[in-house]
Amino acid sequence: MLKNYFKIAIAVLRRRKFFTFISLFGISFTLTILLVMTAFIDKVVNDNYPDKKRDRSLYISHIELRGKESMNSSGLSYSYISRFVNKMKTPVKIAVSSGFGSTNTYVNNRKIVINYKYANAAFWEVLDFEFVEGKPISRQQTDNAERVTVISEDMKKEYFGDDNSPAVGKYIEADNIKYRVCGVVKSLPITSYTLYSDIYLPITTSKTKLDADKGYMGNYSAIVLAENSSDVPKMKKEYDNIVAKLPIPGKEWDHLYSHADTYIEGYVRTGNEKSSGMVYAFTAITLFALFVMLLPTLNLVNVNITRIMERSSEIGVRKAFGASSKTLVYQFIVENLILTFLGGIIGVVLSVVVMYFINDAELIANLNLSLNFTVLAYALFTCMFFGLLSGVYPAWRMSKLNIVLALKA
Structure with missing residues (x-):
């Protein structure tokens, strides 16, 4: 079943190359920004040179x-x-x-x-x-x-x-x-x-x-x-x-x-007792990530809805031959996840290229960004979240299409 969904997804993507380009660009560009930011935070937080005894240390500053x-x-x-x-x-x-x-x-x-x-x-x-x-x-x-x-x-x-x-x-x-x-x-x-x-x-x-x-x-x-x-x-x-x-x-x-403080607490301490540095740092990172993801997600939702309207006759035929709304929703979400993961692969490649140029330009001396397993794990999670977020509503819209109106389209 998944193999058939994959073939259908590839065929749909090849049919409308412009929409595919817009979708893949939005996904890959967003993921590149998030991965570079994650690599920077991971480097700052987890690079323990020269204080390799952080598990035994407290910082008073x-x-x-x-x-x-x-x-x-x-x-x-x-x-x-x-x-x-x-x-x-x-x-x-x-x-x-x-x-x-x-x-x-x-x-x-x-x-x-x-x-x-x-x-x-x-x-x-x-x-x-x-x-x-x-x-x-x-x-x-x-x-x-x-x-x-x-x-x-x-x-x-x-x-x-x-x-x-x-x-x-x-x-x-x-x-x-x-x-x-x-x-x-x-x-x-x-x-x-x-x-x-x-x-x-x-x-x-x-x-x-x-x-x-x-x-x-x-x-x-x-x-x-x-x-x-x-x-x-x-x-x-x-x-x-x-x-x-x-x-x-x-x-x-x-x-x-x-x-x-522990290392992280000390690093983000604001110098104001009434303002938690941890809360500030977490809030700033979360808002930035949501902002970066929101616009491409809305764009992908609109593109997906347009693709659904173009495929209304196909959906009508499948419903007429007994395909349930649940099956169609599942198929479309799988297709969207495949699209997202393709964009994710491109995003990972672009991230490596961007990190290489940042390191080569020495924008921050001795801070060499890298794509490690932690960053890749965030990338996979982001792809999954991005695919589900941008695919659920269009899939629900598709499942509600009337068979007769769909066949007339």
Whole structure:
């Protein structure tokens, strides 16, 4: 039966090539947009380089002070981390790093923008950076405030050129200070904004005195690492208890919020306690997907109804010979699913081509999109949903055609 439906579907598609083109274009174009978007989200969410211990990690990066008329949200001060986060008993290691800053330097009269980040020694123990050359900054080098640095592959190429000679032992200048390169790591995309940098410096070499600001807010964040994943809820609860006991600074504030988040929670946190980042992200993605699918779906519904009207005599004959409405509806939905899957195959091919050009153009450096099994699963689900959504109403309209009127058409 399905084989016959497939033959009929192919014959119908070949009969009206223009309508077929419109249908396939709408399906494939829509699917391409959704697959590229899904590949981007999958890359950002599931790429665990260099924080491969996410199942044991919590991220503390924001603190919010809220009053009756205003609110203030920021990163953490080093003093706050030192006085409160470092006092936690559950974590086995606590990585501390600053947000990345930028400075200009000149090499052979060529201006280079360098993004730099300060990090403590545990930063290199909690995170699993892939070293192309050399080794991480040691605890002793950090304690001694040595002017050493770990740089990214991209910065090595930009600063030292493509001669493939080792960068370890050479010096790189940032903010009018020379640092000796002790390691080179695989580069990160800027979408990993909490960890991204061109060069990483010992936290003790920061130009600002670390404990000078006794306030809560600043430019630092922490990753707390548990012994095993089962300790993560305990670690989260411990931090919540610490925050609950913090004195609120200033009379203009009456609430203080800070959280030890999982990676996803931390990534989408808005900085506003009353606005859930997870809800915002899910709502935005859902609305975008619905908007992208709505117009092609309506277009395909109209095309399908037009095809039904053209086939009214065929439908009338089949009804006259005893075909039930259920059989006709089933046949048309199967035909529409076949059409949708053909468009889906074209969409997958187009997605691969688009991802190739996006990666080749390096629109986001070091963010290489790929069509993996997760993305393909979304593609199959989208094809099925798209086919059913655009085929049910036209199929129902077809089943209601009057035999006599259909034969006269």
